[in-house]
Amino acid sequence: MSGILLEARNLSRDFPAGHQKVVHAVSDVSLQIGEGETLGIVGESGCGKSTLGRMLIRMIPPTSGDVLFRGKAFSEMKETEFHPIRRELQMIFQDPYASLNPRMNVRDIIAEPLETWHVCAGKEETTQRVLELMRDVGLPEEFLYRYPHQFSGGQRQRIGIARAIAADPSLIVCDEPTSALDVSVQNQILNLLRELQQARGLSYLFISHNISVVRHISDRIAVMFLGKICETGPTEKVFSAPRHPYTKFLLEAVPQPDPRKRTETTALLQGEPPSPIDPPSGCRFRTRCPHATERCAAEEPALKETAAGTEAACHMIA
Amino acid sequence: MNRKKKIDQIVRTAGLESQIGEAQTFGTMMRRMVRENKLAVISFGVIILFVLAAVFAPLLTPYTYDEMDLANRLAPPSAAHLLGTDEGGRDVFTRLLYGARVSLLIGIVPTLLSMAIGAALGILAGFAGGKTDTVIMRIADVMLAFPSILLAMVLMYMLGDGLINIFLTLSIVNWASVARVVRAETLRLKELEYVEAARVTGVSRSKILLRHILPNCIPTLIVLFTLNVPSSILTESGLSFLGLGVQPPAASWGLMVNQGRQYLYTAPWLSFAPCVAIMLTVLAFNFLGDGLRDVMDPHLQK
Numbered sequence: 001m002s003g004i005l006l007e008a009r010n011l012s013r014d015f016p017a018g019h020q021k022v023v024h025a026v027s028d029v030s031l032q033i034g035e036g037e038t039l040g041i042v043g044e045s046g047c048g049k050s051t052l053g054r055m056l057i058r059m060i061p062p063t064s065g066d067v068l069f070r071g072k073a074f075s076e077m078k079e080t081e082f083h084p085i086r087r088e089l090q091m092i093f094q095d096p097y098a099s100l101n102p103r104m105n106v107r108d109i110i111a112e113p114l115e116t117w118h119v120c121a122g123k124e125e126t127t128q129r130v131l132e133l134m135r136d137v138g139l140p141e142e143f144l145y146r147y148p149h150q151f152s153g154g155q156r157q158r159i160g161i162a163r164a165i166a167a168d169p170s171l172i173v174c175d176e177p178t179s180a181l182d183v184s185v186q187n188q189i190l191n192l193l194r195e196l197q198q199a200r201g202l203s204y205l206f207i208s209h210n211i212s213v214v215r216h217i218s219d220r221i222a223v224m225f226l227g228k229i230c231e232t233g234p235t236e237k238v239f240s241a242p243r244h245p246y247t248k249f250l251l252e253a254v255p256q257p258d259p260r261k262r263t264e265t266t267a268l269l270q271g272e273p274p275s276p277i278d279p280p281s282g283c284r285f286r287t288r289c290p291h292a293t294e295r296c297a298a299e300e301p302a303l304k305e306t307a308a309g310t311e312a313a314c315h316m317i318a
Numbered sequence: 319m320n321r322k323k324k325i326d327q328i329v330r331t332a333g334l335e336s337q338i339g340e341a342q343t344f345g346t347m348m349r350r351m352v353r354e355n356k357l358a359v360i361s362f363g364v365i366i367l368f369v370l371a372a373v374f375a376p377l378l379t380p381y382t383y384d385e386m387d388l389a390n391r392l393a394p395p396s397a398a399h400l401l402g403t404d405e406g407g408r409d410v411f412t413r414l415l416y417g418a419r420v421s422l423l424i425g426i427v428p429t430l431l432s433m434a435i436g437a438a439l440g441i442l443a444g445f446a447g448g449k450t451d452t453v454i455m456r457i458a459d460v461m462l463a464f465p466s467i468l469l470a471m472v473l474m475y476m477l478g479d480g481l482i483n484i485f486l487t488l489s490i491v492n493w494a495s496v497a498r499v500v501r502a503e504t505l506r507l508k509e510l511e512y513v514e515a516a517r518v519t520g521v522s523r524s525k526i527l528l529r530h531i532l533p534n535c536i537p538t539l540i541v542l543f544t545l546n547v548p549s550s551i552l553t554e555s556g557l558s559f560l561g562l563g564v565q566p567p568a569a570s571w572g573l574m575v576n577q578g579r580q581y582l583y584t585a586p587w588l589s590f591a592p593c594v595a596i597m598l599t600v601l602a603f604n605f606l607g608d609g610l611r612d613v614m615d616p617h618l619q620k
Contacts, residue, residue: 059518086520099511102616103533105341112529113519145341147616163515 003070005203006033006056006089006171011065013051023276025051027227028065033171038197038204040218040235042211042250044273048227049207053173056205057089058082087117090169094176096156100148106159107144110134113167133162136199137192154185158192165196171203178213190217211250215239223247226276226284229303233310241308243317245289283315291316342616351613358609361602368599372418381409383416384567392585402587404577408567410591417569417592423481424554424570425547425599428488432546435489436496437539441527443497444504455501461494467556474562484563488550496542503535537611544607548600571596 008031015023026048033039041049054060056067058074067074069085077085090113093099100109110130113119120126131141137158148156157177164172174193178186194217196202208214214221215235222232223246231244242248256262271288274280280287286296295315303311340346352359371378387407395402401410443454461469470491477483507513508531516526555572557563564570566577571592578588612618 057518059514083520086518089518091515091518093511093515095511099515101512101516101530101534103614104529105616107341112516112521116520116522116525142339145339149617160515163519167519 003035004032005035005037005070006205007031007068008052008056009066009068011052011055011067012063013048013055013060014063017277021277024227024279025276026055026062027279029224029227029229030065031222031229031232033203033205035170036197036201036203037220038206038218040214040221041205041207041224042209042214042221043224044209046273046276047224048276049209049224050175052224053091053175053205053207057091057171057173058086059091087113087167088170089173090164090167090171091173091175092157092160092164092177095180096153096160097148097180099160100156102148105145105147106130106134106139109148109159110162110166113163117167119167129166130162133166136165136196137162138188152185153181154188157181157185157189161189161192161196165200165202168200169202171205173205173207175207176209177206179208179210186213193217211254223250226274226279228284228313230285230314231310231312232303233306233308237309241306241310243306243308243310243312244285244314245291245316246285247312283313347613351609355609355612357605358613361605361609364598364602365606368418368422368595368602371415372422375412375415375419378415379409379412381412383413383569384408385412392581392588394585395587401591402585404574404585404588405581406567410574410588413569413574414571414591414595417571417574418595420481420564420568420570421551421554421572421596422599424484424488425551425603428485428492429543429546429550431485431489432492433496433539433543436493437500437532437535439493440497440500441504441531441535444501445508445523445527445531451501454497458494458497461490462498466491467553470553470557471560471562474557479562479565484554484557487557488553491553492546492550496546499538499542500535503538504531507531507534536614540607540611544600544604547603548596551596551599 008029011026011029012024013026015025017023029048029052031039041052043049051060055062058067069088072085074082104112107127107130110133111126114126114129120129127144131144134141134143139155139158139162143151143155148159151159160177177193178189181189190213193204193206197204204217206214206217218235220233221235221238222229223238223244224230225246231238231242231247238247239251242251274284274287280297282298283289283292283296283301286292289296293315299315301313301315303313304317306312306317376382385408387403390399390403390407391405393399393403393407399409399411401414403409404413439454439458443451470487473487473490474483477486513526513530516530521529551572554563554570555576558565558570558573559576564573566573574592575589575596578585578590578592581588
């Protein structure tokens with residue numbers, strides 16, 4: 001990992017929830033993404049993954065905290081100053097059906113970023129560039145003038161990827177890009193993302209609730225629970241020696257395809273996740289944690305380095 | 319011949335054809351409509367026919383629209399008077415042709431005008447939100463709170479007679495409902511992921527409106543258009559009835575329907591002819607609108 005591309009410092013985002021209540025979608029998250037690196041974010045539905053991803057590319061303003069792109073803070077930039085950076089930060093969406101305008105053909109969809117950023121001179125060159133991009137993402141060129149509804153989910157996601165890479169960004173936020181796809185297609189898309197990363201030196205923030213998918217693609221991962229990062233580190237270290245109880249539960253919940261390796265005593269998390277409107281005091285995981293003590297209710301654990309070379313936010317880790 | 323078609327079919331389904339095809343343009347869409355939607359083509363023909371009849375009215379009839387022939391009052395249809403005569407002995411067919419000038423203009427011009435105003439304000443309100451939205455929609459609410467015929471009467475009193483003033487009045491009366499519908503559609507569309515994707519791409523707000531929101535409002539706008547054309551024609555007849563629109567002896571279809579009302583039992587052709595004309599116009603616009611909507615919908619291609 002060479003230099004740091006994007007850094008989040010103490011990012012928080014609250015949403016008003018009516019009756020003077022507030023949803024704490026993301027609370028005090030700090031992270032870094034290196035050049036050419038993939039950072040995976042895992043966590044259950046509603047833990048603030050997508051909000052975090054959108055804050056990192058300035059699609060949602062944070063309530064507090066800041067994001068730095070190549071050392072420049074978002075908070076110090078006006079919208080006009082930020083505009084050139086918009087090109088560097090792209091996104092791939094979860095729903096390949098909703099993320100493509102049904103009234104635009106493939107050429108126009110992929111050409112939109114090229115035209116917005118004046119990448120090519122003239123229509124002819126733009127079309128040529130679109131055809132190259134289609135080849136890069138594995139779409140046959142005879143699809144050029146077809147419309148989104150004529151494609152399968154996987155092909156649509158390829159169109160979305162071509163659109164995201166068209167203007168040569170440096171970071172792409174992938175917001176659950178495979179969760180709406182068949183398992184067989186998921187793999188193709190993941191491999192495509194990896195090929196593109198190698199060819200173009202892209203960085204990814206890869207958001208998913210599927211821990212196996214994140215493991216497959218990420219260099220480092222961050223596990224989120226209720227708006228906070230509870231454990232982060234290099235992917236293999238987190239997977240081989242999870243320290244935070246929530247990470248352990250997540251890993252245990254992954255179905256084991258080999259029946260001989262299955263254990264009878266798979267511990268499952270009890271109860272419902274606590275509400276982000278009224279999070280528990282201290283450690284947010286304590287209401288579901290089998291090891292919780294009084295200290296967990298009184299004091300919020302900070303991310304600390306563990307023996308395994310990861311960071312975890314838990315009082316139980318010495 | 320049949321065999322060649324079959325081979326083409328096989329080649330196509332097997333995906334062996336590796337040509338890119340061509341992009342949809344206005345021309346290809348129209349050609350496709352001509353090929354696939356005969357009803358829309360016929361409707362378009364009917365509208366053109368009516369327009370031509372209105373333009374060349376003096377050439378198509380030996381009478382003028384206000385030529386009275388009191389000896390021949392309320393005459394039934396005959397060779398001399400194709401659609402009979404009215405209570406002043408004026409030729410109904412002639413009045414129908416001249417009335418088309420007024421009624422077609424009144425059906426189309428204020429409808430387009432009110433839709434342009436309503437769509438622009440509705441999209442703006444829905445997309446901008448906040449104060450802009452509140453101001454535009456409260457004005458629209460005030461417009462909608464008046465009974466439309468009452469509002470039209472007041473405006474006609476203020477503006478005075480004349481075709482231009484009728485256009486203005488009908489546009490002012492109708493824009494608010496268009497704005498409401500378009501705003502709702504915009505609110506729905508702007509939350510969709512492809513609009514967010516366009517924002518991530520860095521597309522400017524005006525381009526998002528023009529490329530992503532407006533084209534997806536078109537089906538709604540077409541439906542509104544086909545609904546508002548007859549309502550404009552009929553509102554004009556209401557105004558004429560109240561003495562505020564076109565005044566006899568000038569003719570409009572709405573006015574003719576109203577005039578014939580008194581003689582519905584003795585001379586039904588007086589009302590019947592303009593009613594059929596209005597109905598044909600409305601149907602033609604409806605079918606043409608359907609055809610345009612279908613041909614612009616990528617889902618219905620191929």
